[in-house]
Amino acid sequence: MSKQSPHDTLERLWDLLELLPNSQPGRTANELAEALENNGSAITTRTVERDLVKMAERLWVEHDGARPQRWCKGKPKTLDALGITTSAALTLCLMDRYVSHVLPNALTDEFRALFDKAANKLESIREQNRLSQWVGKVAVEPATLPTLPAKVKPEVVKVVQECLLSEEQIEIDYQSNPEVDAKKHVLNPLGLVQVGPITYLVATPSGTEQPLTFALHRISQAKRSYTPLIKPSGFSLDAFVAEGGVQFGSKGTISLKLWVSRVLGRSLAETPLSKDQKMQPVSDGHTLTATLPNTWRLKWWILSKSGDIEVIEPTTLRGEISSTLRDAANRHT
Known part of the structure; x- marks a missing residue:
């Protein structure tokens, strides 16, 4: 068989996509190869199988997992439906490694499939594209002696993030150190700051305008109040951090x-x-x-x-x- 031009290949792939049913039961690679041949594209079943695998990596194409596999169009899912370029996959993998731990759980849960797809994308082109190997060539190491992350209750993280996004007050039981009993606080949550292995909630206690920090792992319970928060006039989380707000000690x-x-x-x-x-x-x-x-x-x-x-x-x-x-x-x- 003579080598097809890029134009002919693209036409074949479009024809293949149009031949796929919108849902299961789908069509086997052999059935699709026969349909393509009827449309004037003389192509082997093995080539169709390779085309389908590649299309599944970038488009909303899926199979039922049976033998032989039956292929159909899947349901488009926002960014997932657009496929992933190599540079986007690289960005997502680095984001997953170094940033996802400070993102809201709802967001990371939504993006988990996309993070996984990005990793699969880079792995699938590892031998053909040098950029795909970049993730394995960079790392972040703390300047100080590293320690293991403090353990934070998932239910606490969930409530804190919900209150931050909803801009509402939060009720917490907080133990300032292991030698004292936990105390109840009503806070106006303003932001989260990651300091090494510890995540801090920046917030103002109800009735004050002085932002303070609360280590998430010291919060034993957290509850939504559904009361709108009161934000200090002119507050900026970036400015608070730049001025040493999470470094502790005297101000100034x-x-x-x-x-x-x-x-x-x-x-x-x-x-x-x-x-x-x-x-x-x-x-x-x-x-x-x-x-x-x-x-x-x-x-x-x-x-x-x-x-x-x-x-x-x-x-x-x-x-x-x-x-x-x-x-x-x-x-x-």
Whole structure:
């Protein structure tokens, strides 16, 4: 048989799609091959089988799983009915790996079939398309020592997400730490923030406008109130995060002056602490200045670099770091 042109192949595929019944019972590949031959396309049953498999990957075509398989048109499902390009499949797979855990359950449930189809798409073209292998060539690794995610009750996640999407108040039982009993709170939920392995609900307690954070794994019960929430004037989740709202500690910024070693200085020259960071070389390292949120995370970072860093200003922070290091040294003697 002579090789068909792309135009002839496309015409055959359109003819094949038109020959498929709209529902089961469908038609076998042999029956479809005979129908195509009657339409003037001399094609083997094996070629029709390959065409159907490819069409099922990108279009709404399905079979009954019997032997021989009987094929028909399936029900179109929004994006699924359009097929998936390689770039879209790659994006969906990366989204599934790194983003799906912070999406509403209703959305991830709806997209699960699409995520699976994207993975199947990349696997099916692995040998023909180098882009399909990109997922296996990238990874995300936390800069700090990784820990396992805190366990969150699925029913709590469901209610929190429903209240966020419906913009209504939520009633929770919250245990601020394992040594105290849970307390009831009525909150105005404003957003979710993922900090390493922990998910925080940003919300204002009823009657206040001060956004606070509540770790989802410490919520033992959650209930919808069906009462519209009251949002603080001018609140922005992005601004709340940028200002250190989920880093904990006192509010406001701090003008920091540090001595850092040459090794740490080289790293901070490439990945600055802030946009206004400035560094000046000195004989044994660098002097660094930067404006940062005054948070616990800053103190933890300084302590984690204690061999390569010295706080010069402010003196209050220098005193706190010195006291913590002395206590730590005493524990290790």
